[in-house]
Amino acid sequence: MAVIAESERLAIRDWAEADAEAALEIFGSTEVARWLAPELGRVPNKTTMRLLLRAWIAAAENLVPPAGRWAIVSKTDGQVIGGLRLGLLPPFEEDVEIGWQLAPAAWGNGFATEASHALMRWAFATGTIDELYAVARPQNVRACATARRLGMEWVGETDKYYGLAMQVYRIRAAELDGSERASREGA
Template sequence: MVVLPSFETERLYLKPRTMADLEACLAMDRDTEVTKFIPGPWSDPAKHEQFLAERIKKSFGPGLGYWSIFPKEQPSQFVGWILLIPYDGHGREIEIGWRLNRLAWGKGYATEAARRVLEHAFDTAGVDRVVADIHPENQSSIRVAEKIGLTYVGDGMHDGNPCKSYARTRKDYGGHDSV
């Protein structure tokens, strides 16, 4: 089993997501504002739990997976997660994504965590290109993608829903200082 590294940022701890985070993830996803732009089994408790448990237990490859986010000021308080996984969980491209509890919105946590995971993707995990598909109405996530240097590459469809596609290559990244 591949062990993910933990990370620290100025205000956050990013720890590999484990089954201990399951209940917090389930509770976050039950908030319809949190999952408004994300298709999933959120309204079916059994399917939702199975979906999350499978994602938590799955190995996505060296340096890839999900990290739970905890603020340093309250290190036991789960505020969300960030992912760096093969596109749709199995594709050849690597996607970055984030989901945070409403209590963590507007604090810059998603951007701070995503910058650190993007740095890891290029500097440590050897990823060549990172992508993010974001619902066109999800302006907060679009801003996060832009703040971490992802570039809009076009409109598309993801899970049968419209999306705006963003990407960044290792070549464009150019090292730690540019994120």
């Protein structure tokens, strides 16, 4: 499994079918699934999660970097604690979205911000994009707060993406270094 990016506490690597149990802790959680866009729905069991992982792994072969889906792994114990995604936003598929999902047991430790910063650095280093977007439902205060901690600028609310009212955040490559510094300093 290829590690594409690392931070102090985390590694970002390809998903594997063997991750099904840990992935179910994330995507099988109602607390996580309710905020996913597009709506994935709560994954009901390990068999379904394994099939979904198999589909993500197969689809990855046809994606143009920096698009993809990855597991967030704790360097401390090697456990999968979350997932990250980079993909084109509908309907025009011009804007690249970053998305993060963590197992509820991992919430509140700064992992989403740390992993997303590492993925953003990698994505911008590919030289194929110069900005990233995050979208979140207005009621998803955790995701909106994470976007702000990532240094993303709020650019408005729209129903353009996924047909849902979404808060839209953006960061440009040139802004990333300052946002990482501010997040480490607690700003």
